Amino acid sequence: MTGWDTAAASAESLQAAGYLADERIAQVVFLSDQLGKPILAEGPAGVGKTSLALAIAAATGRRLVRLQCYEGLDEAKALYEWNYHKQLLRLQSDEGKSWYEIEGDIFTEEFLLERPLLEAIRSEDPVVLLIDEVDRVEMETEALLLEVLDAFQVTIPELGTVIAKHRPVVVLTSNNTRELSEALKRRCLFLHIDYPTVDRERRILLQQVPDLPDAMADKIARTVRSIRQLAVRKAPSVSESLDWARTLLALGVEDVDAKITVGTLEVLLKYQSDIEKAARELLES
Ligand SMILES: Nc1ncnc2c1ncn2[C@@H]1O[C@H](COP(=O)(O)OP(=O)(O)O)[C@@H](O)[C@H]1O
Ligand SMILES: [Mg+2]
Known part of the structure; x- marks a missing residue:
């Protein structure tokens, strides 16, 4: 094809x-x-x-x-459906016609909603x-x-x-x-389709976020992967990794350390219990 x-x-x-x-x-x-x-x-x-x-x-x-x-x-x-409203309007001007004629009038391309x-x-x-x-x-x-x-x-x-x-x-x-x-x-x-490997996620990040330095893309991919492994209620997806990368750039972050990560977990996680769990884990390690 x-x-x-x-x-x-x-x-x-x-x-x-x-x-x-x-x-x-x-x-x-x-x-x-x-x-x-x-x-x-x-x-x-x-x-x-x-x-x-x-x-x-x-x-x-x-x-x-x-x-x-x-x-x-x-x-x-x-x-598809028929445009009833338009058909009704046409019906009003079809007065005096036989049903056969009317039918031929209103069930035509003009009244079809594709x-x-x-x-x-x-x-x-x-x-x-x-x-x-x-x-x-x-x-x-x-x-x-x-x-x-x-x-x-x-x-x-x-x-x-x-x-x-x-x-x-x-x-x-x-x-x-x-x-x-x-x-x-x-x-x-x-x-x-599952979550990508660290390497593929890194490359997706570099592709979608043009200004992202290579080392940061790598760090983001690794951090997100480790959060996925925490058995959180809603694991961060590629969409969230991309949002996080853009967030970090917007904040002018150059080094993605545990403190920065904990401070921006809302971008990655959507449940307070998940955020607390990830924060605990990040600060301990
Ligand atoms: N393999 C990939 N290559 C490039 N971008 C990707 C890839 N996988 C995911 N993305 C990006 O991740 C985001 C979410 O993807 P999307 O297709 O909407 O997910 P889904 O339909 O599975 O919920 C999009 O911004 C998309 O561009
Ligand atoms: Mg989708």
């Missing part, structure tokens, strides 16, 4: 798009391209699941179409379809997603069947708040 002939080649394009993939991520991205299968990226918040989809779009020059999932997301918001799934299928140009945080939708909506992913076609009773011109590259993400259906998992290449 995109012309990558090795996993290393896909890693290189992702890196050029600002995303540092490890070998496994690069391999799954490569295979998804080769096999035409969706990627299901699962893992804790803030480890680079959503940004992977953004990077694939940037790396392949495809437009990104994003379906943000939430509880209560339904077909009307995921696929939502992300339909947009991705009907797109003239090839797209990356991001179905973000799919674990938040109800089973019913998950079944609808399955249907779309199976066929890449949609039947709108009043208009007919639309078949995708280009098969979208699909990335689903999940924060694992609930188990997804076996059927959905079977359709996808599964990719667990």
Whole structure:
């Protein structure tokens, strides 16, 4: 589809798009391209699941179409709905016409509200379809997603069947708040993204925070890793490492010692009990 002939080649394009993939991520991205299968990226918040989809779009020059999932997301918001308000207005001027004529009037393109799934299928140009945080939708909506992913076609009773011109590259993400259906998992290449290694996190920091000195990036990556190992309620993610790096730069810090770290723990941790635990540990060591 995109012309990558090795996993290393896909890693290189992702890196050029600002995303540092490890070998496994690069391999799954490569295979998804080769096999035409969706990627299901699962893992804790803030480890680079959503940004992977953004990077694939940037790396392949495809437009990104994003379906943000939430509880209560339904077909009307995921696929399409009719613009009732506009239809009603048209009805008023259709007085005297037969229902058959009216129907032909108001169930037309002009009254169709296209939502992300339909947009991705009907797109003239090839797209990356991001179905973000799919674990938040109800089973019913998950079944609808399955249907779309199976066929890449949609039947709108009043208009007919639309078949995708280009098969979208699909990335689903999940924060694992609930188990997804076996059927959905079977359709996808599964990719667990975990916290990065110290070295990869250091490189992510250097990439995303341009003014950060190398030694500080290394210290930040190591400190964050040691805090993750404390069994805190909410471990700091890559997002928090990046926030912390920017905080330290803004404060003009040059040497990240225990005192500075304790003084800025609010950026890394979101529970008072976690902050106290980490502070104790840092001051003792
Ligand atoms: N491998 C990576 N390369 C570059 N930036 C990354 C990487 N992983 C995470 N990030 C950065 O970390 C932040 C959080 O990533 P995001 O994709 O929003 O996480 P998630 O969707 O898993 O919650 C973003 O600012 C993103 O740019
Ligand atoms: Mg995300």
